[in-house]
Amino acid sequence: MIVRGGQRVLVQGITGKQGTFWTGRMQEYGTRIVAGVNPKKAGAVHCGVPVYASARDAMRETGFDVSVLFIPPLGVKAAALDAIEAGCRRLVVLTEHVPVQDVMEVLAAARVNGAAVAGPNTAGLVTPGECFVGFMPAFERGIFRPGSVGVVSRSGSLGTLICLNLVQAGFGESAFVGIGGDPILGTTTCDAVRSLDADERTDAIVVVGEIGGTMEEEAAEYMQDMRKPAVAFIAGGASPPGKKMGHAGAIVMGDKGTCASKRKALEAAGVEVLDTPSDVGRALGAALGRG
Amino acid sequence: MxxxxxxxxxxxxxxxxxxxRGLPARSPGEAESHAAAIGGPVMVKAQAPAGKRGKAGGIRAAGDPAAAREAAEAILGMDVAGHRVESVLVEEQAxxxxxxxxxxxxxxxxxxxxxxxxxxxxxxxxxxxxxxxxxxxxxxxxxxxxxxxxxxxxxxxxxxxxxxxxxxxxxxxxxxxxxxxxxxxxxxxxxxxxxxxxxxxxxxxxxxxxxxxxxxxxxxxxxxxxxxxxxxxxxxERLTGLEARGQALGLKYIELDGDVGVLANGAGLTMTTMDVITHHGGRPANFLEIGGEAYTKAKPALELVLDNPGVKCLVVNFCGAFARTDVMTGGVLDAWEALAPSIPAFFSVHGTGSAEARTMLRERLGVTPYETMDEAIAAAVAAAREAGEAGKPGRADGRETGAATGREPDGKADGAAGRKAGRETDEAAEREAGRKTDATPEREAGGEAGGKAGGAS
CATH class of the missing domain: 3.30.470.20 (ATP-grasp fold, B domain)
Structure with a gap:
C-alpha cells in the first residue's frame, strides 16, 4: 500500500491525545485530512475538520480514500469494520496489541470488500514531500526526502533509522511502507515489495525485516525475478530463541523465523543482506550500479 | 500465555x-488420596506449561493409590524444559x-x-x-x-x-x-x-x-x-527479578548475559542495536524496548538497565517516530542524575524531537550524541571490553559521579565542566580500579572532530 498526496484521509479517533497531535503533524506536512470520527463528539469540528459518529457518516458526508485508526486495541475491530463497511479501500491500523482473532476478522472483511489494510502495529506510510499517514517523523528532513528508494519495514523505529541512513548517503525515498510488527498483518512484506515494484517513482527497494514468521522468505521468492535492485536488513540475529522481542511477531520457534533462514532466502534471490543499517547507502549504490 | x-x-x-476425571496434586500424599478418590488405575502427569513431559519421564501409570504416591514422588521437582514441576494431575486411566x-x-x-x-x-x-x-x-x-x-x-x-x-x-x-x-x-x-x-x-x-x-x-x-x-x-512467564520489575512497569525487558546495556525505542531498533553490538564484537546485556506509549517511561527503564550488575557501559539509541526523543532523553537524564552511575554512556539520537533532545544532552550532561548508531555502538563495545579487561565492576554504589558520555561537545557546553570536575573527585578510585575512563570525551573528541564536521546535521 502506498499513499499519495491527493488522497483524502479520515482519522478515526481524531479527538484523542495521539489522534489530535498526529493529525496536526499530518496536516502541517500536507496530508489531506478531510474528517474525523468519534461517536461521542459527532457534529464537532476538531483540527479544523468535521467529526462524525461513524466512518459511514463520514463517507456519506465528505467521502475519503484512506482511514487511519488512532483507536485503543479493543476498539479496533468495530472501528475497522465500520470503515470497511463504509466502502473504505485503504486502512492504516496503528494500534499495537489488537487481539489476533479480531485482526483476522477485520482482514476477512477487508478481503471480501476489496479493502487493503496496513498493520496492525504499523507506524504508518510516508511519501516524502507529499503526505504521511500514521506517526512517522516525515517532517524530519534529515530522514525523509523525496527520492526513488522504496522502503518496506516491519518496524517504525528501525525503518526510520534506515531512512536516515539513506538520506545521509545521498538518497531519498519514493515511499515508506510500514507494514507492522504483528504476527498477522494486512499487508505482508511481499505485498509491499510488489507495490513498490509496480510503482513508477521507485527505482530500488530496501526490505527491513525482522525475526519471526516467514514473510521475508516469501518476499524473497518474488524478488528472485524482480528487475528493480534491492537490499535488505533483518533485525534480531542476536536475539535469544523462544522469546517475543517486543513485537508480537518477532519470535524464533525452533528453526522457524530465524535471521539465518531469511538471510539465506534473500541472498539466494540476489539481495544483499546488510550486517548493519549504516551500510544501506553503500550497498544500495552497489546494487544500483549493477542494476 | x-x-x-x-x-x-x-x-x-x-x-x-x-x-x-482428574484432580491436581501438589504433594505425593495428595496424589495418593486423589487416586483413592478416583478409584482404579490412574495416570500421574507432570504439570508444566511447555516441553515434552512424556519423554522426560513426567507421565506415569499407577495401578493403585500407593503407586500414585510413588509416581508423584518421582515426578514432583523434576525439570521439564527448564520448568520445575510443582504439581501433578492425577487422572483416571482410559x-x-x-x-x-x-x-x-x-x-x-x-x-x-x-x-x-x-x-x-x-x-x-x-x-x-x-x-x-x-x-x-x-x-x-x-x-x-x-x-x-x-x-x-x-x-x-x-x-x-x-x-x-x-x-x-x-x-x-x-x-x-x-x-x-x-x-x-x-x-x-x-x-x-x-x-x-x-x-x-x-x-x-x-x-x-x-x-x-x-x-x-x-x-x-x-x-x-x-x-x-x-x-x-x-x-x-518465568522471569528474572529484573524482568519481573520490567513487567510490573509495563516494559518489555529481557535479561541477557552480555555487558553492554541497551536502551532503545521500538522493538525493531532495539533488536538492531543488539545485532550491531554483536556485529562489533560486543555482547548486549539486555533487550529493553520503550516503544509505543512506554516511551514516557525512560527513567524507570534506564534504572532497570543500570541495575543489571553485568552492565559495563550503556548504549542509548533513539530514533523517534511515535516515540518523542526529547521526552525519552528527558527521562534518561532524570535517571542518570538520580543514580549517577559510574559507567560510560554512548548516545545516538535521531527523529521526532531530536533537536530538543540534543540540546538537553548538551546542557544537562555535556555531551553531543554520535552522528551514527554504529559509531556510538563501536565506542561502547570498546569501552565494555576495556572495563572487562580492567575487571572493574559495572556499577559502583551510586556515589561515584558519572563519567558519562557519548562524545565530548565542542567545549561550549556549560555542563561539561561540572561533569568533569565531578568525575575527577573520584579519580583516585578509578585509578585504583585500574581504569582511566577511556570511553569518555577527551579522547573521542579529537579523533572524531572531522567526522562531526562532515556530519549531516
Missing amino acids: DFEEHAAKPLLEAAGIAVP AIAAEYYAAVLNDAASKGPLVMFSSEGGMDVEEVAASMPDRLRRAPVDIARGLDLASARAMLDGLDLGAGEASAAEAAAAETAVADTLVALYRAYRDNDADLLEVNPLARLEDGRLMALDCKYTLDDSSVKRREALAKSGSP
Whole structure:
C-alpha cells in the first residue's frame, strides 16, 4: 500500500491525545485530512475538520480514500469494520496489541470488500514531500526526502533509522511502507515489495525485516525475478530463541523465523543482506550500479 | 500465555469435549488420596506449561493409590524444559482404541484460523507431518463463517480413523464423532481467544466415545486484557527479578548475559542495536524496548538497565517516530542524575524531537550524541571490553559521579565542566580500579572532530 498526496484521509479517533497531535503533524506536512470520527463528539469540528459518529457518516458526508485508526486495541475491530463497511479501500491500523482473532476478522472483511489494510502495529506510510499517514517523523528532513528508494519495514523505529541512513548517503525515498510488527498483518512484506515494484517513482527497494514468521522468505521468492535492485536488513540475529522481542511477531520457534533462514532466502534471490543499517547507502549504490 | 494441562482441560469440557476425571496434586500424599478418590488405575502427569513431559519421564501409570504416591514422588521437582514441576494431575486411566491429533491455531499464512487433524495421535505433529504427511489434514477456516460440521467432515475424507474391521455404520459414527469434536474444539478456540488449542492425543475409547487425554492451550497475549479471569489460571512467564520489575512497569525487558546495556525505542531498533553490538564484537546485556506509549517511561527503564550488575557501559539509541526523543532523553537524564552511575554512556539520537533532545544532552550532561548508531555502538563495545579487561565492576554504589558520555561537545557546553570536575573527585578510585575512563570525551573528541564536521546535521 502506498499513499499519495491527493488522497483524502479520515482519522478515526481524531479527538484523542495521539489522534489530535498526529493529525496536526499530518496536516502541517500536507496530508489531506478531510474528517474525523468519534461517536461521542459527532457534529464537532476538531483540527479544523468535521467529526462524525461513524466512518459511514463520514463517507456519506465528505467521502475519503484512506482511514487511519488512532483507536485503543479493543476498539479496533468495530472501528475497522465500520470503515470497511463504509466502502473504505485503504486502512492504516496503528494500534499495537489488537487481539489476533479480531485482526483476522477485520482482514476477512477487508478481503471480501476489496479493502487493503496496513498493520496492525504499523507506524504508518510516508511519501516524502507529499503526505504521511500514521506517526512517522516525515517532517524530519534529515530522514525523509523525496527520492526513488522504496522502503518496506516491519518496524517504525528501525525503518526510520534506515531512512536516515539513506538520506545521509545521498538518497531519498519514493515511499515508506510500514507494514507492522504483528504476527498477522494486512499487508505482508511481499505485498509491499510488489507495490513498490509496480510503482513508477521507485527505482530500488530496501526490505527491513525482522525475526519471526516467514514473510521475508516469501518476499524473497518474488524478488528472485524482480528487475528493480534491492537490499535488505533483518533485525534480531542476536536475539535469544523462544522469546517475543517486543513485537508480537518477532519470535524464533525452533528453526522457524530465524535471521539465518531469511538471510539465506534473500541472498539466494540476489539481495544483499546488510550486517548493519549504516551500510544501506553503500550497498544500495552497489546494487544500483549493477542494476 | 501458556496454560498447564489441568488449567486448559476445563475449556474443552465447557465446549462439550469429554476429558478424563482428574484432580491436581501438589504433594505425593495428595496424589495418593486423589487416586483413592478416583478409584482404579490412574495416570500421574507432570504439570508444566511447555516441553515434552512424556519423554522426560513426567507421565506415569499407577495401578493403585500407593503407586500414585510413588509416581508423584518421582515426578514432583523434576525439570521439564527448564520448568520445575510443582504439581501433578492425577487422572483416571482410559481404555484407548485409537489416538488422533486435533488442533486449531492462528495461522499467519492464511491470516485466519487453521484446523489440523491427524489420524496419528500421541506423537509430535511435526513428526507426522514429516513421515506421514497423507495422514495430516489442514483446513484454513473463514473466520466470518466459522467451522461447520460439513467442512469438518470434509477434512476427514479418506482418512483411516482406525475403526478397523468395524462395520460401515461404526466407521461413519466414528467420523461423525470426530467431526463434532472438531467443531467443538473450534468453538473453544474462538471462545477463549486462543493462539493455539491442541488435543494430543484425542482418544477414541473402546466404548466408542472420544476423550481429550491431553490439552495444550496458549492464550493470545493481546487478548489477556479481555480474558482477565481466565488469565489468572495461566502460567506466568518465568522471569528474572529484573524482568519481573520490567513487567510490573509495563516494559518489555529481557535479561541477557552480555555487558553492554541497551536502551532503545521500538522493538525493531532495539533488536538492531543488539545485532550491531554483536556485529562489533560486543555482547548486549539486555533487550529493553520503550516503544509505543512506554516511551514516557525512560527513567524507570534506564534504572532497570543500570541495575543489571553485568552492565559495563550503556548504549542509548533513539530514533523517534511515535516515540518523542526529547521526552525519552528527558527521562534518561532524570535517571542518570538520580543514580549517577559510574559507567560510560554512548548516545545516538535521531527523529521526532531530536533537536530538543540534543540540546538537553548538551546542557544537562555535556555531551553531543554520535552522528551514527554504529559509531556510538563501536565506542561502547570498546569501552565494555576495556572495563572487562580492567575487571572493574559495572556499577559502583551510586556515589561515584558519572563519567558519562557519548562524545565530548565542542567545549561550549556549560555542563561539561561540572561533569568533569565531578568525575575527577573520584579519580583516585578509578585509578585504583585500574581504569582511566577511556570511553569518555577527551579522547573521542579529537579523533572524531572531522567526522562531526562532515556530519549531516
